[in-house]
Amino acid sequence: xxxxxxxxxxxxxxxxxxxxETDRILAFRDIDPQAPxxxxxxxxDHYPDVAALAAADTSLLGExxxxxxxxxxxxxxxxxxxxxxxxxxxxxxxxxxHVHGHVLGGRSLTWPPG
Ligand code: 5GP
Ligand code: ZN
Numbered sequence: 794x795x796x797x798x799x800x801x802x803x804x805x806x807x808x809x810x811x812x813x814e815t816d817r818i819l820a821f822r823d824i825d826p827q828a829p830x831x832x833x834x835x836x837x838d839h840y841p842d843v844a845a846l847a848a849a850d851t852s853l854l855g856e857x858x859x860x861x862x863x864x865x866x867x868x869x870x871x872x873x874x875x876x877x878x879x880x881x882x883x884x885x886x887x888x889x890x891h892v893h894g895h896v897l898g899g900r901s902l903t904w905p906p907g
Contacts, residue, residue: 829899
């Protein structure tokens with residue numbers, strides 16, 4: 794099994810509830826949702842964080858961002874509003890070192906997040 798948790802999800806070794814998939818990205822529900830809509834969007838290839846992805850492949854970064862906005866639409870929060878977050882590094886509390894955009898919506902989202 795892949796050492797990286799999200800690579801293991803991409804490989805199908807760990808189950809996840811898929812919301813959207815293309816040949817290069819995967820979107821699945823967060824296991825501990827912080828809002829009625831809480832979906833993670835990742836590239837299938839492993840990059841540790843959004844900075845590494847941006848440095849390596851802006852096209853794939855664009856697909857991840859586009860995926861986030863498509864998720865918002867299919868989840869029905871495109872009109873009510875939502876937030877896309879890329880936690881990056883220790884101070885942001887990034888727990889999984891495989892770049893992922895959180896798509897959060899379906900409730901009022903205060904800032905800063907709790
Ligand atoms: P981070 O803190 O790295 O930005 O976010 C990692 C996210 O991954 C957390 O919101 C956490 O709930 C989620 N997560 C951790 N393990 C799993 C898992 O096995 N499956 C899914 N679907 N989400 C997970
Ligand atoms: Zn990975």
